[in-house]
Amino acid sequence: MYRLCLLGCVLLLGACRETVPEEGALRVTVKYSESYPPACVRVEVQDARGHKEGTDIPKNQFQERAERELRVAVLRKAEWDPALSITVSSFDKSEAGRCSGNEVERRASEQPVPVLPKKFSQWDIQLMAADVDGDEHLAGATWDRPPDCDDTKPNIHPGASESCSATEDLNCNTLIGCQESVCRGMACDDGNACTQGDHCEGEGREGRCLPATTTQCPQPSSLCEAPKTCQPTTGLCEPGVAPPDGTDCNDNNPCTLGDRCSAGACTGAEKQCPTVTAACRESGGTCNRTSGSCEYKPLPNTTDCDDALTCTTPDKCDGNGACAGTPTACVAPLQCFRIAQVCTTAADCRYEVDPAKLNTPCTASTGAQGVCMPDGACSLFPYPTSNFDPSAIAASDIQGLRTTGNVTFNSDTLTWAPAGSVQNSSQLKYVIITQGAGVTNAVLLPVATLDLGGSLTLVGARPVILAVFGDANVNQAIFVNSTTAVPGAGANQECGSSAGAPGQFANRKGGGGGGGGTGTAGKEGGRGYDNGGLPGAGGFARGSGPVPLIGGCPGGDGAGQGAATAGKGGAGGGAFQISAARTLTVSRRISVSGRGGGGGLGRSNAGAAGGGGGGSGGRVVLEAFQVTLTDDARLTANGGGGGEAGTAKNNDSGDGTGGANGADDQSTPAAGGQSDITSSGDGGAGGAGTTPPQTGSNGGLVNGYEGGGGGGGGAVGAIYLRSVQSCSTAGGALISPPATGGCQTL
Structure with a gap:
């Protein structure tokens, strides 16, 4: 080197x-x-x-x-x-x-x-290696030994001892106190003197030093005193700041008002009880510190007073603040009532309907015998009647009706024919019933018994009501059905658009008249041949209810000119009601069927007239405590058939035939007028049972004969049956059309 x-x-x-x-x-x-x-x-x-x-x-x-x-x-x-x-x-x-x-x-x-x-x-x-805190653990070195994580504190270094209560990382493993693996469940100290039973919960970085309990400082009873809190440094409960004077509070005394804090106490003004005037108490009161209500001391039980009840005497205070007296005896003023209360503030006695007396005999204010109703009234009938008030009938006006043969009653003149067939005709009383604006008045005949020795026919403009104050037995036929030129009682009244419309005449041919309407709508007539006169429209329906009591409506006239006379519209059936207080037994015919329309005439010099429309059936109302129909009972409100039109040519002519009247004892539709002359428009059949009326036929051309239009069929009327008890209807009884009101044939 x-x-x-x-x-x-x-x-x-x-x-x-x-x-x-x-x-x-x-x-x-x-x-x-x-x-x-x-x-x-x-x-x-x-x-x-x-x-x-x-x-x-x-x-x-x-x-x-x-x-x-x-x-x-x-x-x-x-x-x-x-x-x-x-x-x-x-x-x-x-x-x-x-x-x-x-x-x-x-x-x-x-x-x-x-x-x-x-x-x-x-x-x-x-060189970065340093040991500032002198703990022989280096910071900044590059060797593989753990570095000192805080070189400013000698107690912080790798491997340093760290307790479960530590609040900082002493051994440089990034875990503090309870986060150390050895501390789970161990005791620790969270540094808050207000907690007890501190221990480690959780693992790793989720570890925490949590207390088992925390000191709860007792609080003053008054909101105006300073609340106490535990001081974490000492663990002692020390008072804080009291609410300022004037703060709202509650001294828990309902007899003080406007409670406010003052010098640490909650106080309020004493509640003053008002002076009162009471029959059996002192006028001055004191406040109850439990409820806050003013209480007034009762006067002695020897004090006179008035309980405001006219049916008690003598009135004395009872010593408990109430005024009481001895009630007088009460007697129910009405036969159908019972005593409900001996004495009330509104009257001496109070009463209520006695259910045990329902339908039991009683005497009405008129002196007539009746039965107790659900509302407590003593009614001569045990049910609410239709179209009249039985309690308005004087007992002296209730007579017996006995005939010895066939008779006719005229509701306009209030006469009988023959008069000798009615034994007590001079004693019978008649009551005119107002049915409201636009509706014809009815004639009410109140009777105690009904004894017919022959058929009864009713005619006139006004409907007829038989009020039987007892049992009624219809064992003879009653005709209100316009079977003659005279309409049945109450027929053809206030019909308006329910009447069949007349036909029109044009080009020597007349249109047929429309059939009358009642329970349903009538049918239109036929038209004259080859741009002949237009037909009349059928009348509108009038409903099937029992109120008001109204009859059927006429068919419209056919159209004619000169000697070619139009067929007349058939009359409607009448309106008839029987109301029996007890049992109503029907074993014969009661009919309000309509009349057939007339045939139109044909004249070679005038042309062919249209047939008249059939009249509609009227209305039958039968009501009783018990309605019984035998096998021989026949209730009919059938419509009449339309009339046939006439026919004509230059040198010859033919007359149409009239339509059949509505049947009074069967549910077969009344046939429209029809002959061998095939160019004449046939009349439409009348309504019966559930079969609707038929339209009149248009006129035709046969061998030079040109025919007018036939009349339309009349509609059925309405039959209303009502029984308080279940109806008794034999299987052979006939009702045409089907009845409304609740009674049905078996």
Whole structure:
């Protein structure tokens, strides 16, 4: 190894006047830490071709110790490259002038340092190894020993003892206190004197020193006193800052108002109880400190008072602040009621409906015998009746009705024909019932018994109601069905758009009239042949309910001119109601069927007239506590058939036939007028049962005969049955159309 000259030999170099060698030289300055002078330093140089030289400098040969640096001169050989790489190493020992032990630190030049002929080059290096805290653990060294993580504190270094209560890393393993693996579950100290039972929980970096309990300081009872908190440094409970005076608080006394803090205490103004006037208590009260309510002392039980009940006497205070008296006896004023309460503030006694008396006999205010209703009223009927109020009927007005043969009653004149067939006609009373604006008044006949010795026919403009205050047995036919030229009672009234519209006449042919409507709509008529007159429209439906009591509507007239007389529209069926207080038994016919339309006439000089529309069925209302229909019962409200149109040609003509009347004892549709004259428009069949009415046929042309349009069929009316108890309807009973209201045939 090439000999290196120590620059420390200044005197030698000075004698040589530090003459620069011909090949040039390199000055190396090695600085080291004051806290850790190396035991030995090795300096090595090398060129790019592998020439290498070095020297070891033990600590005892260091020259510039005050400046903590070592200076070495390197003389370049002639055969070396002009740039040298430099490496400086430090060791912890030296032996016989050589570096030994562990290499503590190695530093090297980043780039080769140029060494020029006859020139000095300079390279400085700072060794970083230090032991500032003197704990013999180095910081800044490059060897493989763990570095000192805090060289300012001698108690912090690799391998240092670290307790489970530590708050910083003492052994340089990046874990602190409870994070150490040996501390899990071990006792520790979190540094807070207000905690007890501190112990380590968690592993690794999740480890924490947690307390088992924490000191809970007792708090003052008043919100106005300073709250106490535990001081972590002493573990003692010490008071903090009290709320300022005027702060809202609660002294837990409901008899004080406006509680505020004052000098650490919560106080409020005493509640003042108002003066009261009470029958059995003193006027001045005191506040109850438990509830906060004002209490007034009861007066003695000898004090007179008034309990505001007119049915008690004598009234005295009971010693507990209440006024009480002895109630008087109560008697229910109505037969269908019972006593609900002996005495109330509103009246002497209070009553309620007695369920045990429902449907039991009672005497109405009119003196007539009735039954108790669900609302407590004594009604002559055990159910709410339709279209009239039975309680408004005087007992003296209720007579028996007995006929000895077929009779007719006129609701307009209130007369019977023949009069001799009604035994007590002069004693019968009639009540005119107002049904409302736009609806014809009805005639009510109140009777105690119904004894018919023959058929009963009802005519006139007003509907008829038979109110039977007992049992009723319909064992004779009742006709309200316009089977003659006179309409049934209550028919054709206020029909408006429910009446069939008339046909129109054009080109010597008339259109047929429309059928009347009631329970359903009627049907339109037929048209005259070849641009003949237009037909009339069918009437609209009027509904099927029992209120108001209204009859059927007429069919529209066919169109005619001159001698070609139009077929007249058939009349509608009437309106009839039986309301029986007890049992209503029907074993014969009750019919409100409509009349068939008339046939149109044909005249060679005038043309062919249209047929009239059929009248619609009317309305039957039967209601009773018990409705019974036998096998022979027949309830009908069928529509009439439309009339056939006439026919005509220049020198001949033919007349149409009328439509059939609505059947009064079957559900077969009434046939429309029809003959052998095939050019005449046939009338449409009337409605019956569930079969709707039919449209009139248009006129045709046969052998030169041109026909008018047939009339439209009339619609069915409505049958309403209502029974408080279940209906008893035999399988042979006939109802056309089907009834509404709840009673159904078996």
